[in-house]
Amino acid sequence: xxxxxxxxxxxxxxxxxxxxxxxxxxxxxxxxxxxxxxxxxxxxxxxxxxxxxxxxxxxxxxxxxxxxxxxxxxxxxxxxxxxxxxxxxxxxxxxxxxxxxxxxxxxxxxxxxxxxxxxxxxxxxxxxxxxxxxxxxxxxxxxxxxxxxxxxxxxxxxxxxxxxxxxxxxxxxxxxxxxxxxxxxxxxxxxxxxxxxxxxxxxxxxxxxxxxxxxxxxxxxxxxxxxxxxxxxxxxxxxxxxxxxxxxxxx
Amino acid sequence: xxxxxxxxxxxxxxxxxxxxxxxxxxxxxxxxxxxxxxxxxxxxxxxxxxxxxxxxxxxxxxxxxxxxxxxxxxxxxxxxxxxxxxxxxxxxxxxxxxxxxxxxxxxxxxxxxxxxxxxxxxxxxxxxxxxxxxxxxxxxxxxxxxxxxxxxxxxxxxxxxxxxxxxxxxxxxxxxxxxxxxxxxxxxxxxxxxxxxxxxxxxxxxxxxxxxxxxxxxxxxxxxxxxxxxxxxxxxxxxxxxxxxxxxxxxxxxxxxxxxxxxxxxxxxxxxxxxxxxxxxxxxxxxxxxxxxxxxxxx
Numbered sequence: 001x002x003x004x005x006x007x008x009x010x011x012x013x014x015x016x017x018x019x020x021x022x023x024x025x026x027x028x029x030x031x032x033x034x035x036x037x038x039x040x041x042x043x044x045x046x047x048x049x050x051x052x053x054x055x056x057x058x059x060x061x062x063x064x065x066x067x068x069x070x071x072x073x074x075x076x077x078x079x080x081x082x083x084x085x086x087x088x089x090x091x092x093x094x095x096x097x098x099x100x101x102x103x104x105x106x107x108x109x110x111x112x113x114x115x116x117x118x119x120x121x122x123x124x125x126x127x128x129x130x131x132x133x134x135x136x137x138x139x140x141x142x143x144x145x146x147x148x149x150x151x152x153x154x155x156x157x158x159x160x161x162x163x164x165x166x167x168x169x170x171x172x173x174x175x176x177x178x179x180x181x182x183x184x185x186x187x188x189x190x191x192x193x194x195x196x197x198x199x200x201x202x203x204x205x206x207x208x209x210x211x212x213x214x215x216x217x218x219x220x221x222x223x224x225x226x227x228x229x230x231x232x233x234x235x236x237x238x239x240x241x242x243x244x245x246x247x248x249x250x251x
Numbered sequence: 252x253x254x255x256x257x258x259x260x261x262x263x264x265x266x267x268x269x270x271x272x273x274x275x276x277x278x279x280x281x282x283x284x285x286x287x288x289x290x291x292x293x294x295x296x297x298x299x300x301x302x303x304x305x306x307x308x309x310x311x312x313x314x315x316x317x318x319x320x321x322x323x324x325x326x327x328x329x330x331x332x333x334x335x336x337x338x339x340x341x342x343x344x345x346x347x348x349x350x351x352x353x354x355x356x357x358x359x360x361x362x363x364x365x366x367x368x369x370x371x372x373x374x375x376x377x378x379x380x381x382x383x384x385x386x387x388x389x390x391x392x393x394x395x396x397x398x399x400x401x402x403x404x405x406x407x408x409x410x411x412x413x414x415x416x417x418x419x420x421x422x423x424x425x426x427x428x429x430x431x432x433x434x435x436x437x438x439x440x441x442x443x444x445x446x447x448x449x450x451x452x453x454x455x456x457x458x459x460x461x462x463x464x465x466x467x468x469x470x471x472x473x474x475x476x477x478x479x480x481x482x483x484x485x486x487x488x489x490x491x492x493x494x495x496x497x498x499x500x501x502x503x504x505x506x507x508x509x510x511x512x513x514x515x516x517x518x519x520x521x522x523x524x525x526x527x528x529x530x531x532x533x534x535x536x537x538x539x540x541x542x543x544x545x546x547x548x549x550x
Contacts, residue, residue: 002338003338003339003341006335006338006339007339009335010324010335014324014326014327017326017327018326084322084323084324084325085318085320085321085322086322086323086324087322088283088288088316088318088322089316089318089322089336089383091287091288092286092287092288092311092314092316093311093336093339093340094308094309094311094312094339094340094341095308095339096308248288248289248290249289249290
């Protein structure tokens with residue numbers, strides 16, 4: 001456990017030792033800030049029941065940077081070690097391969113959480129300035145951020161797998177981007193197949209992150225997406241572990 | 252693809268063993284297997300009593316491995332990096348300060364301990380790599396070409412360092428710099444095309460494989476042909492060739508492996524009343540041994 005924490009500490013701090021982290025942080029703040037602004041404008045012009053939290057987490061301004069984020073966070077995590085050659089000293093240190101993979105994963109997840117932390121401030125500011133609740137009820141916040149964490153867990157694991165598969169950062173980024181995009185657009189198939197059976201719609205709905213976010217940001221908790229994303233994450237991490245270990249045989 | 256095959260050797264405590272071979276001979280592969288980076292497809296290796304494949308974690312605790320390219324994290328400070336590596340290798344917290352301090356001292360890194368590794372020169376990086384390899388006091392140090400790419404001064408420093416390490420660690424190092432092996436190693440393993448070709452002390456290798464001693468005799472003799480015949484008649488001399496140098500003759504004499512017929516030659520020259528200008532035996536270098544072993548056709 002101590003070794004895992006040592007590895008994790010290194011992963012969390014090394015992300016901030018490179019300029020890419022600050023570029024991502026900066027542009028992410030710009031985009032989410034713009035998204036928040038767009039949300040307020042939308043609410044100003046309409047008299048519906050939409051809350052600020054709903055408006056924030058269900059726009060194209062949210063989803064677009066959200067999907068782009070994961071390849072950027074995860075592309076370097078294994079490829080960097082290979083490029084530096086430190087993979088060799090890392091894998092010959094007396095630490096389990098599973099510890100290495102998990103530290104890489106949680107390191108990337110930590111950076112993802114850091115990225116989202118400032119967004120909490122937006123709602124706080126909104127509430128103090130307008131004296132209107134941004135979420136309607138507490139469940140709305142909890143739901144939205146729970147979904148943010150669930151999606152983050154799953155998509156980060158996909159990025160980890162992509163990074164373990166190749167020694168090239170760009171290739172890793174492209175693979176994880178494609179994989180995440182596939183997962184994301186499966187849910188949109190229902191728009192392309194409007195007249196299909198209700199069963200198919202039901203199945204597609206089960207996979208749609210847009211629908212999940214819509215429900216959760218309204219404060220509607222559904223255990224099915226939780227099972228989907230947690231089990232998906234575990235499967236992908238298991239695959240990542242084995243891909244990483246296979247490096248020993250390929251070297 | 253098979254990189255090494257049927258390699259069998261043992262290194263005992265306190266030894267410095269040199270792994271010698273041309274590029275692509277399988278030196279690095281063998282070292283990677285010992286360090287637990289690549290598992291062997293068959294066969295086994297034990298370090299400090301632990302099998303490197305089956306009990307890999309335990310074995311790795313007893314190994315300090317320095318790969319050829321000296322991989323380091325350029326974004327970390329020297330002391331930060333060493334503390335990180337020490338923690339990873341299981342140095343307990345209460346001994347951390349002492350161990351990191353010791354290796355900083357031993358590797359001459361005190362004056363750069365606060366610097367960022369990415370800004371260090373090649374020589375300093377090499378020493379940081381050394382410090383990393385031995386920070387957890389491993390029984391066995393595996394050093395893959397530790398002096399490659401260094402300037403002569405740095406090479407000398409690294410060699411001194413290795414010599415100092417001998418007291419506490421067993422060392423397995425690979426190189427293709429032959430004088431280095433002669434200077435440092437108590438035993439040499441010559442490996443070629445994935446097989447062990449020779450394994451002995453540098454001295455024994457020279458006498459055993461360096462084979463025929465080369466002796467030069469420069470004397471003024473009456474009849475060269477008769478002199479050659481007389482010399483060939485002496486015990487242990489296998490081959491004699493001559494070269495004229497005015498009224499002097501230079502004899503190139505080859506003798507049986509491990510023999511030294513210089514005294515017999517001297518006695519013969521005195522007996523024949525040959526004035527002698529030179530009588531020397533050319534020491535066989537490890538370089539010749541190496542060439543002989545790895546490229547027999549060129550020897």
